[in-house]
Amino acid sequence: MEIVCVSCSRGEDEVPLTEWRYQGDRFAVCPECLPMLIHHREQAMQRWHLNRQSGGDDDAPR
Numbered sequence: 001m002e003i004v005c006v007s008c009s010r011g012e013d014e015v016p017l018t019e020w021r022y023q024g025d026r027f028a029v030c031p032e033c034l035p036m037l038i039h040h041r042e043q044a045m046q047r048w049h050l051n052r053q054s055g056g057d058d059d060a061p062r
Ligand SMILES: [Zn+2]
Pocket: 005, 006, 007, 008, 009, 010, 029, 030, 031, 032, 033
């Protein structure tokens, strides 16, 4: 499975990617989208659907 930036969906062939871990999951972010994660983390996590504890949407495939 290809790893892509959680924000802009570019793959590691196009941009350098850093892999992060959160609540047992992993996601990748490229340098261009990283400031968003650092400076606006809560917004970014919501936008990228990384917050699991909020509400009852269960779109996480198991
Ligand atoms: Zn990106």
